Amino acid sequence: MGRTSYLGEFExxxxxxxxxxxxxxxxxxxVKAIKEHQNREIxxxxxxxxxxxxxxxxxxxxxxxxxxxxxxxxxxxxxxxxNAGKALLQEMKDARMNLWKLSPYLKFSS
Amino acid sequence: MSKxxxxxxxxxxxxxxxxxxxxxxxxxxxxxQYFEDIGLYGQAKARRRFTWNVLRFLxxxxxxxxxxxxxxxxxxxxxxxxxxxxxxxxxxxxxxLINILGLTAGFSIAxxxxxxVYFELNYEHDNPNSERMVRITTDYLDGGTLIDQDCETYHxxxxxxxxxxxxxxxxxxxxxxxxxxxxxxxxxxxxxRIFSVDxxxxxxxxxxxxxxxxxxxxxxxxxxxxxxxTALKYFGSIDVIGELVWSSTTRAxxxxxxVSEDSPANSHFKFDMLYPYSLxxxxxxxxxxxxxxxxxxxxxxxxxxxQYGQFQQSLERLNEKLIAExxxxxxxxxxxxxxxxxLYSHKTFEVEANGDARTVYFLLGVALLVIxxxxxxxxxxxxxxxxxxxxxxxxxxxxxxxxxxxxxxxxIESFSINLISGVLALGIVAIxxxxxxxxxxxxxxxxxxxxxxxxxxxxxxxxISSFLGGLFPAYTIASQNxxxxxxxxxxxxxxxxxxxxxxxxxxxxxxxxxLIQTFTSIRQLEYMQTKDLGLNSEQMVVIKAPATGTxxxxxxxxxxxxxxxxxxxxxxxxxxxxxxxxxMMGSTTxxxxxGSDERHSYNFFTYFFDEHFIPGMxxxxxxxxxxxxxxxxxxxxxxxxxxxxxxxxxxxxxxxxRKVTFGDESKIVGVLKNFHxxxxxSNHIPMVFRHSYNWxxxxxxxxxxxxxxxxxxxxxxxxNANFNSPFEYFxxxxxxxxxxxxxxxxxxxxxxxxxxxxxxxxxxxxxxxSFTVAKRQKEIGIRKVLGASISQIISLLTxxxxxxxxxxxxxxxxxxxxAIQNWLEGYAYHIDIQLGLFAVPALIVIGIALLxxxxxxxxxxxxxPVNVLRNE
Numbered sequence: 001m002g003r004t005s006y007l008g009e010f011e012x013x014x015x016x017x018x019x020x021x022x023x024x025x026x027x028x029x030x031v032k033a034i035k036e037h038q039n040r041e042i043x044x045x046x047x048x049x050x051x052x053x054x055x056x057x058x059x060x061x062x063x064x065x066x067x068x069x070x071x072x073x074x075x076x077x078x079x080x081x082x083n084a085g086k087a088l089l090q091e092m093k094d095a096r097m098n099l100w101k102l103s104p105y106l107k108f109s110s
Numbered sequence: 111m112s113k114x115x116x117x118x119x120x121x122x123x124x125x126x127x128x129x130x131x132x133x134x135x136x137x138x139x140x141x142x143q144y145f146e147d148i149g150l151y152g153q154a155k156a157r158r159r160f161t162w163n164v165l166r167f168l169x170x171x172x173x174x175x176x177x178x179x180x181x182x183x184x185x186x187x188x189x190x191x192x193x194x195x196x197x198x199x200x201x202x203x204x205x206x207l208i209n210i211l212g213l214t215a216g217f218s219i220a221x222x223x224x225x226x227v228y229f230e231l232n233y234e235h236d237n238p239n240s241e242r243m244v245r246i247t248t249d250y251l252d253g254g255t256l257i258d259q260d261c262e263t264y265h266x267x268x269x270x271x272x273x274x275x276x277x278x279x280x281x282x283x284x285x286x287x288x289x290x291x292x293x294x295x296x297x298x299x300x301x302x303r304i305f306s307v308d309x310x311x312x313x314x315x316x317x318x319x320x321x322x323x324x325x326x327x328x329x330x331x332x333x334x335x336x337x338x339x340t341a342l343k344y345f346g347s348i349d350v351i352g353e354l355v356w357s358s359t360t361r362a363x364x365x366x367x368x369v370s371e372d373s374p375a376n377s378h379f380k381f382d383m384l385y386p387y388s389l390x391x392x393x394x395x396x397x398x399x400x401x402x403x404x405x406x407x408x409x410x411x412x413x414x415x416x417q418y419g420q421f422q423q424s425l426e427r428l429n430e431k432l433i434a435e436x437x438x439x440x441x442x443x444x445x446x447x448x449x450x451x452x453l454y455s456h457k458t459f460e461v462e463a464n465g466d467a468r469t470v471y472f473l474l475g476v477a478l479l480v481i482x483x484x485x486x487x488x489x490x491x492x493x494x495x496x497x498x499x500x501x502x503x504x505x506x507x508x509x510x511x512x513x514x515x516x517x518x519x520x521x522i523e524s525f526s527i528n529l530i531s532g533v534l535a536l537g538i539v540a541i542x543x544x545x546x547x548x549x550x551x552x553x554x555x556x557x558x559x560x561x562x563x564x565x566x567x568x569x570x571x572x573x574i575s576s577f578l579g580g581l582f583p584a585y586t587i588a589s590q591n592x593x594x595x596x597x598x599x600x601x602x603x604x605x606x607x608x609x610x611x612x613x614x615x616x617x618x619x620x621x622x623x624x625l626i627q628t629f630t631s632i633r634q635l636e637y638m639q640t641k642d643l644g645l646n647s648e649q650m651v652v653i654k655a656p657a658t659g660t661x662x663x664x665x666x667x668x669x670x671x672x673x674x675x676x677x678x679x680x681x682x683x684x685x686x687x688x689x690x691x692x693x694m695m696g697s698t699t700x701x702x703x704x705g706s707d708e709r710h711s712y713n714f715f716t717y718f719f720d721e722h723f724i725p726g727m728x729x730x731x732x733x734x735x736x737x738x739x740x741x742x743x744x745x746x747x748x749x750x751x752x753x754x755x756x757x758x759x760x761x762x763x764x765x766x767x768r769k770v771t772f773g774d775e776s777k778i779v780g781v782l783k784n785f786h787x788x789x790x791x792s793n794h795i796p797m798v799f800r801h802s803y804n805w806x807x808x809x810x811x812x813x814x815x816x817x818x819x820x821x822x823x824x825x826x827x828x829x830n831a832n833f834n835s836p837f838e839y840f841x842x843x844x845x846x847x848x849x850x851x852x853x854x855x856x857x858x859x860x861x862x863x864x865x866x867x868x869x870x871x872x873x874x875x876x877x878x879x880s881f882t883v884a885k886r887q888k889e890i891g892i893r894k895v896l897g898a899s900i901s902q903i904i905s906l907l908t909x910x911x912x913x914x915x916x917x918x919x920x921x922x923x924x925x926x927x928x929a930i931q932n933w934l935e936g937y938a939y940h941i942d943i944q945l946g947l948f949a950v951p952a953l954i955v956i957g958i959a960l961l962x963x964x965x966x967x968x969x970x971x972x973x974x975p976v977n978v979l980r981n982e
Contacts, residue, residue, distance in 0.1 A: 027139035044143060045166040048136055052171060064135065070145045072115065074138030 007092065013038075014050045015059055015089060019081045026066075026076040027051070051079055059085030114153070116144045116160045124164050129174040136167065187515065191522040194502075198523070205495065206527070208877040209488050212870045213531030216484025217571065218538040219866045223477035223859070224567060225543075225558040226550045230470045233376045233452035237316040242279075242412045243448035244421060246271070247457060248404050250699060250713050251440050258713045259457040260697075262286075263443055264404045268308070271410065275424045277417040282310045284379070284407040285390060286461070291657035291835055292383075293356040294344045298836040300654070301340070304359065305407075306385040312370070314411050315379060322351050322368030328386035332360070335368040335384040358657040360389070375553030378451045379407075379461050401437045407461065409448065418447060440700070440711035458692045458713075468936065469856055476860070479620050480867050481571060486613045487874035488524070488579040493606045494881045496587045503587050504595035516588035517580075524580030525573075532572040551855050582609065611914055614875065618918030618955065619925075621871045624864035625951035626926045627933070630941075631857045634934065637941045638850050644785025645688060646728035649813050650842035651825065652687055655806040656835035662806065664832040671828050677814055677821050680726035683806035684719035688727070688787045689845035692795070695787075701798060703757045704769040712756050715787070715795050716772075718802035724748075724782070726812050733762035734780035737801035746801060747772060748780040753796035772798055789849030793938040810842070868955065872962045875911065879966040883907060891975035900971045907967040908960065915959045919952045 007015065017033050018025040030047050034040050054060045059082055064075040081089075115121075124140070125133060140163055147156035199206040234240035246267060250258040268281040287304040309328050312318070319327060320338065327335055334355060341348045344355065354363040364385075373380035412421060425445055432438045446455055453467035503516055511519075540559065547556050558564040586606060656662060665683070672678050686695045692715065700711040721737040723729075732751065737743055747770065751762070759765045762781040769775045776798075784794045813821050822839070829837045883890075890903055898906075926948065934940040941947075 027135065028142050031143075043166050044136075044139055044163055045169060045172070048132070048139070048167070049169060049171050052132070067138075068142075071138035071142045074134050074141065076138055077135030 007088065010046070011050055011054060012089070012092060014047060015054055015081065015085055018051075018054075018060060018079050019086065019089060023078070023080075025079045051077075054085070055079070058082060059088060116141055117157060120161055120164050124167065127168065127173050129172065132172060136172070140164065188518070188522065191519045192526060194519075195523045195526045199527070202495075204880065205491060205877060208873050209491060209527050210531050210534070212484045212487040212873045213528060213575070214534040214538065215866050215870055216481045217532055217535035217575075218542070219863060220477040220481045220571070221535060221539050221558065221564075221568065222542060222546045223473050223480075223863065225539075225546070225556070225564070226552065226859070227470055227474045227477070228558070228561065228563065229376060229552050229556060230453065230465050233378065233465070234449045236374045236376060239314055239316055239411055240448050241415045243314060243409055244412065244418060244445045245407065245409050245448055245451060246425070246443050246445045247455075249442040249444055250711060251442060252710050252712065257711070260404065260459055260713070261407065261455065261457040261461075262405050262459050263408050264401055264438075265406050266401065267443065268406075268408045268410075271424075271428065274428070275410075275421065277412050277414070277420050277424070278410045279413050280310050280314060280411045282308045282314045282409050282411075283387060284308075284311065284409075285387070285405065286407065286459075287359050287385065291358040292344065294353075298834070299344060300836055300838055301357075301383050303380060303382045304385065305381050305383075306387050306390050308387045311384065314409060315377070317370045319368040319370050321348055322366075324368065327368040328384060329388075331386055331389045332362065332364045333367040333386055334364045335370055336366060337370050337372045337382055339372050340382045341366075341369045359385070361658075375556070376452075378448075378464065404441075418445075421445060458697075463691075463852070466852075466936075468933075473856075473859065473863070476624065476863050476867075479624070480863060480870065481575065483617050483620060483867055483870050483874070485575045485578050486617050487870060487877070488527070488575075489582055490610050490613050490874055491877045491881070492520075492524070492579065492583045493586075493610050494878055496583055496606065497885070499583065500587055500590060500595045503590065504592040507592035508596070513588050517584040520584035520588065521576065521580035524583075525576040528572050528576040528579065532568065536568070549855065550859055551852070582606070610878070614878070614911070614914045615918045615921065617871045617874060618915050618959065619922040621864075621868045622919050622922035622952055622955045623926045623929070624860075624867050625955055626922070626948055627930060628857075628861045628864040629951045630930045630933070630947050631853070631860060633941055633947065634937065635850060635853055635857050638790045638853070638937075638939070639847075641786075641790045641939065643688075643790070643846065644729060644783055647689065647843040647846050649815065650727070651811045651813055651822070652840055652842055652845075653809045653811065653825065653829065654835070654838040655683070655809055656833035658835070661833045661835060662804075665806065668828060668832040671832075672811065672825070675824060677816050677824065678811055679814055680722055680810075680812040682720055682722035682726040682810050683803065683808070684717060684723050684810065685802075685807040686717035687808050687810065687842070687845070688785060689789065689842060689849070692788055698772065698798075701753075701770050701772045701796075703759075704771060704775055706757070708758065710756060712796055714753065714772075714798050716798045716800065718800045720801065720803055720806075723810065726810055727785075729785055730783040732781045732783050734766040734778065736780060743779070743801045745773070745776050746779045747776040748782055748799045749778055750782045750794070750797045751784040752794040753798060754781060756796050770798070776800075786846075789846060790939055791849055791853075791937055868958065872958055875959055876962045876966065879907075879911065879963045882910075883966050883970045887970060887973075887978045890970060891973075891978040894971075894975045895979070903971045904964065904967050907970075908963050911963050912956075912960060915956055919956060923948055923952070 013034065014030060017030045021029055021033055027044055027047050030051075031042055031044055034042050051060060051062075055062055060079045061082055062077045062079045064077055066076045066078065067073050121137065124137060128136065140160060143163070144156050144160045147159050150156075151159075234243075237243075245261065246263050247259060247261040248263045249256055250260065265283065265285075268283045272278050272281045285306040287306060289300060289302050290304055292299045292301045307328065312324055312327070318324060319335070321341075322335070327333065334357070336344070336350070338348055341350050344350075345353060348369050350366050350369060353366045355366060356363050370384075410421070412418065422445060425443060429438075429442055432443070451460075452464050453470060455464055456466075506516060506519070536559075543557055543559075544554075546552075547554060655665075669681050672681055695715045695717050697713050697715050699713050700709070701714045702709055721739050724731065724736050731748075734748070737746065737748070749765070749770075754760075754762060754765050757765075757770075759768070765778050765781050768778050770778065782797075782799075786792075787795055787797060811825065825839070826837050886907070890907075893903060893906075927943070930947070931943060934943070
């Protein structure tokens with residue numbers, strides 16, 4: 001395996017969420033989506049920190065846009081997944097699937 | 111409709127710690143969540159959650175670095191504000207020049223005046239003991255009324271009070287000796303300020319000896335301590351311990367045992383030479399224990415500065431005791447803190463002529479007024495200019511300046527101009543200090559720039575003035591709506607116009623006030639200078655009589671030789687001279703008429719003269735006759751009108767032949783018309799004169815008109831041919847002029863201040879008029895086209911200002927009336943308050959102001975309407 005970066009569970013979750021939300025991925029929407037899909041309460045600050053870390057690692061890009069009145073006229077920072085990010089997610093998924101395939105329980109049931 | 115936003119303090123806190131590139135999006139998210147939370151959980155919980163979130167963001171990665179590589183201050187903006195300020199200064203030259211000139215003049219004049227005030231207020235402050243020191247003085251009473259105050263008291267009081275008052279730590283007595291001739295190596299010098307002092311003097315007045323042993327100095331009668339400059343004058347060196355000086359006081363050689371530093375300029379007690387107090391017992395047979403003469407200065411050092419009240423109470427009790435013991439009659443011993451002496455004590459026999467608190471505070475007030483006038487100029491011009499500035503403000507707002515940043519911009523502009531003026535003023539102060547020191551009578555070498563307090567004051571003045579100057583534009587212009595400004599709808603607010611008008615009135619009222627006061631002081635000085643003295647002081651030369659009795663034997667030949675010359679027509683002999691301080695005379699309390707039941711204890715001043723004195727001085731005898739030549743008249747006295755008044759004699763003729771209790775008893779042979787013995791500033795004093803040839807201290811010579819230099823040379827030649835003592839002389843009219851030297855100084859300083867105040871005010875109105883005229887160019891153009899005459903236009907433009915100035919004058923006059931009335935009451939003889947005193951200066955102010963305005967309006971009315979209108 002030639003992977004250079006490893007993602008933690010939370011990082012992977014966030015990265016996945018950015019992938020899912022496509023053009024509407026910013027701090028608040030991610031918090032909401034995680035709550036909706038996973039019923040998990042996440043603090044905004046953790047989301048932001050993780051987003052910035054992922055951006056630093058090159059898996060995300062961001063741009064400022066979409067000011068609304070509810071935000072006191074402030075812009076959102078929209079995140080988008082990069083190809084590297086997508087490849088990493090794919091790779092992680094494949095790696096996990098490969099591992100699952102080795103599970104005897106899985107074998108028996110299939 | 112606006113819902114309450116998230117807690118502001120938290121938002122500010124967040125902005126403070128968060129890295130700036132992240133701020134916007136995070137804050138946006140936070141706020142969005144907050145409003146959602148309000149919908150979901152209500153406001154209280156939303157706020158709690160918001161708070162929690164903000165706190166949760168306090169983590170690495172979000173918090174800005176301590177020394178961030180990103181500049182987060184508005185240094186760049188401040189720099190830009192300075193840049194625009196300097197551009198404005200450069201672009202609007204007249205406006206900036208008026209502001210800077212006005213402020214510079216105001217600052218420098220105020221700083222100079224403050225230096226004078228500082229010096230006067232800091233008298234005695236070099237001596238750390240002065241805080242705890244008091245002086246006791248004597249009041250002369252007649253029943254319940256106070257007649258006179260004398261700053262000397264009785265000799266036994268010092269030791270007595272030290273022993274009886276627990277709050278007194280130490281005392282010192284200083285007996286003022288007459289001026290003496292001092293002989294060193296066969297050369298004669300005159301010594302003026304000599305005192306016989308207790309040994310504690312050095313301790314209390316905080317002197318150390320630069321040569322000699324302070325422990326033993328002045329413990330033996332025939333010792334003397336010189337100041338550094340006296341030692342240098344006599345010996346040319348300060349290593350003079352053990353040298354001998356011959357003094358005319360003791361008529362013996364005295365040993366130099368110490369050299370002290372010179373007296374500080376800001377001490378009321380200055381001396382050239384000190385004798386030991388014991389000298390008086392031994393040589394002069396003076397009375398340690400006698401209650402016969404109150405002629406010594408007595409000071410005490412208290413244990414604590416706050417014991418002054420206690421000391422006064424103790425003194426009350428002592429007075430009662432002394433009166434009961436009949437040690438003092440019709441007198442009262444009172445006290446004064448030493449630090450109050452210079453500004454508040456105006457008694458007879460002061461050690462030196464003191465300053466006056468009134469003058470000092472008055473000048474302080476005027477100095478502040480001058481600054482205020484200069485600042486008002488700035489405010490006025492700034493508000494007037496706000497119309498031009500409004501566009502800039504509008505653009506800045508559109509670009510995104512906040513109100514606070516715009517305010518900063520106005521304060522920076524005000525600060526820059528004040529700072530430039532302040533620095534220029536410092537330069538002017540540095541250049542003018544020397545002249546000013548001379549003008550104000552400060553010690554030479556006095557400079558403000560070395561006093562830390564000066565810099566504190568300077569900074570404070572510049573900052574306060576900047577603040578006041580920036581305040582109005584900062585709060586009015588910066589608060590305007592940018593849309594209105596840029597649409598061109600912005601006009602000067604009514605507050606601005608109102609403020610400007612009242613400030614102009616205020617300025618001119620002050621200027622008028624100052625000018626009237628100046629005018630009054632000039633007139634008063636003129637009055638004093640030309641007032642009839644009761645004698646003729648012109649063409650009078652007074653020379654010091656020789657110091658020794660043996661020399662005096664040559665007086666006859668000297669006199670004959672002198673009068674044989676046509677240049678001189680009178681020479682007389684006396685032991686005091688009109689125009690000199692009262693301390694030169696003797697004084698006796700309670701000379702009363704024999705045969706009258708009334709008993710008073712007025713203080714009478716006495717001196718001796720010969721029969722040539724009255725004709726020589728050109729004094730006038732109202733009744734009786736002069737002393738007669740060659741006749742012994744031991745029991746005869748000549749008195750003055752004031753003495754008659756106190757005795758209740760109205761007709762001088764009735765006084766002749768009456769006897770008074772002076773000596774054993776004396777007969778009045780003549781009555782002199784009052785003359786100003788102590789100068790025209792003070793009241794006449796009661797005087798009694800005796801006839802004597804033996805007490806000459808001064809020769810007064812009346813000269814005929816001619817070359818005064820030749821005459822002086824002749825007198826000196828004759829003097830040196832007959833006497834050994836040094837030749838010293840003065841002109842009598844100069845002595846009289848000295849009495850109002852302080853007034854002259856005050857008047858010069860004051861006139862200068864007022865002149866500057868007027869100048870700065872006119873500068874301001876000049877700027878204001880230029881501005882108004884420039885704004886109304888088009889209006890005037892149209893009026894001209896429609897046929898208005900030049901005079902109509904001028905009156906239109908001038909009327910507005912003229913109204914303000916006249917209101918100002920009317921407001922100023924009542925206040926000024928009270929002020930000058932109060933001021934004139936300080937003089938025993940003063941001019942009457944007349945309409946002219948107000949009218950002339952008021953007209954001058956109005957005249958100058960109108961001329962200033964006219965000079966601007968006239969210029970504009972002469973331009974062709976076409977030139978101003980074609981650009982529409």
